[in-house]
Amino acid sequence: MDMPGYGKGAKAEWGAEVLKYLEHRTQLKRTFLLIDSLHGLKDTDRVILKSLKNLRVPFQVIMSKVDKVILHKPPKHQAMATNFAQLRQLMEQVKEVIQPSSEDDGGAIGEVIACSEYTAGGRRTRGPKMGIDAARFAILRAAGLEYRPKIDLSAPVEIVSHEELFEIQRNKG
Numbered sequence: 001m002d003m004p005g006y007g008k009g010a011k012a013e014w015g016a017e018v019l020k021y022l023e024h025r026t027q028l029k030r031t032f033l034l035i036d037s038l039h040g041l042k043d044t045d046r047v048i049l050k051s052l053k054n055l056r057v058p059f060q061v062i063m064s065k066v067d068k069v070i071l072h073k074p075p076k077h078q079a080m081a082t083n084f085a086q087l088r089q090l091m092e093q094v095k096e097v098i099q100p101s102s103e104d105d106g107g108a109i110g111e112v113i114a115c116s117e118y119t120a121g122g123r124r125t126r127g128p129k130m131g132i133d134a135a136r137f138a139i140l141r142a143a144g145l146e147y148r149p150k151i152d153l154s155a156p157v158e159i160v161s162h163e164e165l166f167e168i169q170r171n172k173g
Contacts, residue, residue, distance in 0.1 A: 023055045029110055030142035031059045032135075037069045037114070040090050041097060049098060060110045060142075061094055062135055063087075067116035087114065110138055 022031060031052065035045055052059045069090070070083045091112050098112070115131025140146050160168075 019055065022052070022057045029058065029144070031057055031139075032062055032139070033059055033062045034062050035094060037063045037066045037087065037090060041094055046097065058109050059098075060138055061098055061112045062131075062138075063112060063114040064114060065090060065115040066130060070116075097163055109142075113138060128137065 022028065033045070033048060033052070035041060049059075066087055067089045070080065086088045091114060094112050113131050115129065115135050117129055117132075137146065
């Protein structure tokens, strides 16, 4: 769900209505909060996270535009390593805010997902985009639509110990 009243050009009354909707929507399985990787956690993100926690609305964070962090300069090996380290640090900061301790997760579900419209090679072409499949799977899982293969269990069998097996053979022989 895209939230009017959140982000640039937001109106406070829209945000209040959206929060009412989230609070009273009992069918809601999870909300996804997109955080711009270039800006990290802004004050508005912290407010909405606090509101989601207070309302006990389950949520998951998706870090968008990670390509802007990773590929903002011509990719050189050393620059890429530094950029990935920056992204990892940003994701750890977000995780610390949404899951401050293992005892109180505050409604956060799953891992923080990093995604981009670009492929891992930094191209804006067809093909797998960074983190998009993970975001899709999280959405399917939240809706209860993940693929769960049925496993046929075999019929119970009698387990015979080594000692019992040799005892049976000795008695026959």
